[in-house]
Amino acid sequence: MRIxxxxxxxxxxxxxxLVATGNLGRRHLTSRVIQGLAIAAAVAAVAVLVIVVxxxxxxxxxxxxxxxxxxxxxxxxxxxxxxxxxxVGIATAIAAPIGVLIALFLSEYAGRRSTRPxxxxxxxxxxxxxxxIAVFVYTLIVKATKTESGLAGAIALSIIMVPLIARGTQEVxxxxxxxxxxxxxxxxxxxxxxxxxxxxxxxxxxxxxxxLLSVARAAxxxxxxxxxxxxxxxDTFQFNPLEAxxxxxxRIFQLSEEANPEGFTKAWGLSLILIAVILALGLGSxxxxxxxxxxxxx
Amino acid sequence: MTSATPPAGxxxxxxxxxxxxxxxxxxxxxxxxLSLRLICAGAAVLAAIVLxxxxxxxxxxxxxxxxxxxxxxxxxxxxxPPLEKFGGRxxxxxxxxxxxxxxxxxxxxxxxxxxxxxLLAPAGVRNVISPLVEMLxxxxxxxxxxxxxxxxxxxxxxxxxxFLHDTFGFIPIFGAPQTTGASIFNAGLILxxxxxxxxxSVSRDLFMAVPRDxxxxxxxxxxxxxxxxxxxxxxxxxxxxxxxxxxxxxRALGEAIAVAQVVGGGTESHISLFKTGGTMASxxxxxxxxxxxxxxxxxxxxxxxxxxxxxxxxxxxASWVGHRxxxxxx
Numbered sequence: 001m002r003i004x005x006x007x008x009x010x011x012x013x014x015x016x017x018l019v020a021t022g023n024l025g026r027r028h029l030t031s032r033v034i035q036g037l038a039i040a041a042a043v044a045a046v047a048v049l050v051i052v053v054x055x056x057x058x059x060x061x062x063x064x065x066x067x068x069x070x071x072x073x074x075x076x077x078x079x080x081x082x083x084x085x086x087x088v089g090i091a092t093a094i095a096a097p098i099g100v101l102i103a104l105f106l107s108e109y110a111g112r113r114s115t116r117p118x119x120x121x122x123x124x125x126x127x128x129x130x131x132x133i134a135v136f137v138y139t140l141i142v143k144a145t146k147t148e149s150g151l152a153g154a155i156a157l158s159i160i161m162v163p164l165i166a167r168g169t170q171e172v173x174x175x176x177x178x179x180x181x182x183x184x185x186x187x188x189x190x191x192x193x194x195x196x197x198x199x200x201x202x203x204x205x206x207x208x209x210x211x212l213l214s215v216a217r218a219a220x221x222x223x224x225x226x227x228x229x230x231x232x233x234x235d236t237f238q239f240n241p242l243e244a245x246x247x248x249x250x251r252i253f254q255l256s257e258e259a260n261p262e263g264f265t266k267a268w269g270l271s272l273i274l275i276a277v278i279l280a281l282g283l284g285s286x287x288x289x290x291x292x293x294x295x296x297x298x
Numbered sequence: 299m300t301s302a303t304p305p306a307g308x309x310x311x312x313x314x315x316x317x318x319x320x321x322x323x324x325x326x327x328x329x330x331x332l333s334l335r336l337i338c339a340g341a342a343v344l345a346a347i348v349l350x351x352x353x354x355x356x357x358x359x360x361x362x363x364x365x366x367x368x369x370x371x372x373x374x375x376x377x378x379p380p381l382e383k384f385g386g387r388x389x390x391x392x393x394x395x396x397x398x399x400x401x402x403x404x405x406x407x408x409x410x411x412x413x414x415x416x417l418l419a420p421a422g423v424r425n426v427i428s429p430l431v432e433m434l435x436x437x438x439x440x441x442x443x444x445x446x447x448x449x450x451x452x453x454x455x456x457x458x459x460x461f462l463h464d465t466f467g468f469i470p471i472f473g474a475p476q477t478t479g480a481s482i483f484n485a486g487l488i489l490x491x492x493x494x495x496x497x498x499s500v501s502r503d504l505f506m507a508v509p510r511d512x513x514x515x516x517x518x519x520x521x522x523x524x525x526x527x528x529x530x531x532x533x534x535x536x537x538x539x540x541x542x543x544x545x546x547x548x549r550a551l552g553e554a555i556a557v558a559q560v561v562g563g564g565t566e567s568h569i570s571l572f573k574t575g576g577t578m579a580s581x582x583x584x585x586x587x588x589x590x591x592x593x594x595x596x597x598x599x600x601x602x603x604x605x606x607x608x609x610x611x612x613x614x615x616a617s618w619v620g621h622r623x624x625x626x627x628x
Binding site: 028030031037039040041044045046048049051055056098101102104105106108109110118120121123124125127129130132133134138139159162190193195196216217219220221222223226230249256257264267268271274275278279282283286 | 327330331333334335337338339340341342344345346348349351352355356359406407408410411413414415418419427429430431432433434436437438439440441442443444445447448449491494495498522523524525527545548549551552553554555559579582583586587598599602605606609610612613614616617
């Protein structure tokens with residue numbers, strides 16, 4: 001340390017022989033301590049994950065049985081599961097094409113001047129607090145139609161998903177080998193044909209991955225659904241997206257706000273199902289991504 | 299053409315047909331190219347329109363409150379919907395305190411994790427720990443908040459907060475603990491858990507992009523591991539780390555649900571971390587579905603507009619810092 005500081009201010013004399021400064025032991029000790037702290041930090045993060053997941057599994061496992069999954073309120077949460085699936089499904093159907101098209105625009109068509117604003121746009125959308133998107137969709141759709149609906153919730157979720165899908169797709173599009181594009185160009189294949197028949201198929205696994213990751217993110221989003229689809233009937237199955245659909249995140253939120261031990265048990269059960277689905281999606285898509293990346297870069 | 303045509307003539311004929319075909323094909327290609335290009339650009343424009351609409355709707359919604367309070371909304375303390383009195387100071391205060399706490403605890407921890415993952419851990423360990431840290435980010439906020447309310451809250455109220463109060467009680471931020479565990483402190487911790495994976499994974503990628511030569515050079519000059527990190531890694535990645543922290547900050551500022559669950563739903567500003575409070579985002583989540591008057595709605599929109607401005611600003615700043623000063627990994 002001391003030697004390097006002296007060097008920086010120009011006091012270092014290269015003709016002097018190198019001598020130990022005598023503080024090597026202390027420097028090693030500092031280094032050792034810091035490395036220990038870094039390891040401790042990583043252990044702490046993993047520990048938090050383990051603690052949260054064990055709490056959810058431990059409490060949730062008690063709630064889950066066949067009736068819990070298949071029946072409506074008060075015995076079970078079937079309608080919430082179905083409602084979430086419908087909402088997230090619609091959101092994916094809206095967001096995936098738009099996200100992929102934006103990514104295509106960025107990687108295939110945008111010139112230098114338009115790339116940066118669109119990137120920035122995606123960054124801002126990605127960082128937009130979900131509660132603001134919720135307020136926006138509430139104002140635009142729920143207020144206008146005077147009724148909460150699963151569709152409004154799905155639109156809000158799709159706004160959250162678009163930047164995630166676009167960013168992920170853009171990454172894999174950049175991985176499509178240049179020679180493939182150049183070969184297509186050399187054969188006189190039009191750009192749109194090469195995009196549709198060469199580039200997109202090559203990137204398909206990556207697109208699926210980023211879509212799945214965004215589904216995992218959207219499935220747990222609560223704020224938009226709290227404003228757009230929270231006044232629902234949860235004793236029977238609801239399938240109409242034009243009405244408020246029961247859904248898992250809002251249900252957990254509502255149950256956690258009521259101080260009712262039975263409700264808490266139910267909320268733990270829901271949390272377990274939600275977390276299991278999300279982690280499975282996350283791990284599965286990551287495995288898929290790694291495999292396809294290896295294939296493409298080989 | 300009949301079969302009697304001499305073989306010599308077939309070649310030009312075929313060529314002619316080819317070129318006729320390619321003429322129509324060229325036309326189709328021109329149309330196809332143009333339309334795909336327009337569709338793609340249209341998607342990007344659509345995203346821009348949505349963003350502009352978000353700003354427009356939120357700011358328009360805030361009109362009633364803005365015309366009544368103007369900018370003094372920010373400094374008014376009282377938030378009392380039945381009395382038609384709305385002021386955002388306590389909520390802005392709560393937002394800043396919880397986010398600052400998340401960043402002060404979270405950033406050093408996250409950067410340490412990144413150092414461990416990128417520089418210290420062997421590849422095998424890294425490949426296990428990295429996805430685990432990212433899984434922490436995947437836990438939905440509503441579940442984290444629920445956990446914070448039922449598990450973390452009692453622990454804080456019964457052991458951690460009394461201990462901090464007894465030991466550091468002379469510092470006013472460690473006031474008398476409350477019985478429920480719902481507090482600003484709890485919210486800050488939950489936000490810490492949420493920002494750590496964000497900052498850690500961005501910083502890890504930055505650290506891994508630092509050229510090997512620089513590190514080896516420093517090591518060859520006799521630097522210890524820590525001196526390599528302090529002298530080479532951290533300075534090269536400084537801008538990226540700042541950008542990552544701003545991203546984390548944006549996340550913490552805007553988190554509504556988890557905070558709403560654990561913060562206890564107050565609207566005042568206290569110096570003590572152990573009392574209940576509220577943040578802008580959490581109050582919107584709690585009161586928007588049941589707002590009672592035009593002005594109440596307007597005030598909530600006002601909070602949303604403030605949040606929007608802060609959120610967009612921190613994002614743009616992050617992007618600017620990363621772009622302007624980023625020389626590694628960008």
